[in-house]
Amino acid sequence: MSKTDKTRPWWVRLADAPMVTCAPVHDHRFGPCTLTEEVTAASASLNRRLSGCHWQATSFYLFDLGGAGGAGEWAFIRREDRRRDRRAARRELRAHRHGR
Numbered sequence: 562m563s564k565t566d567k568t569r570p571w572w573v574r575l576a577d578a579p580m581v582t583c584a585p586v587h588d589h590r591f592g593p594c595t596l597t598e599e600v601t602a603a604s605a606s607l608n609r610r611l612s613g614c615h616w617q618a619t620s621f622y623l624f625d626l627g628g629a630g631g632a633g634e635w636a637f638i639r640r641e642d643r644r645r646d647r648r649a650a651r652r653e654l655r656a657h658r659h660g661r
């Protein structure tokens with residue numbers, strides 16, 4: 562975990578890579594989709610279920626929280642992976658929205 566990570570709230574870090582560190586959870590019992598494009602403190606959850614659509618941390622994010630901090634090469638490889646995943650995630654997210 563880097564220095565900047567320590568100063569950023571958890572939900573900001575969670576928003577780093579939609580679909581990787583967080584995934585949308587849909588709940589339409591109370592009305593139309595309320596999922597926000599931006600992950601905010603109010604629309605993100607680590608493990609509790611919010612009513613309405615929200616972002617929930619994935620096991621990937623939770624694993625990262627526990628931190629293989631300073632695990633050297635492995636951490637570096639994981640970062641590279643994540644960068645690629647993030648781009649793919651953005652594309653998927655866009656495709657998903659437009660397909661609605």
Ligand SMILES: [Zn+2]
Nearest residue numbers: 587594595614
């Ligand atoms: Zn929804």
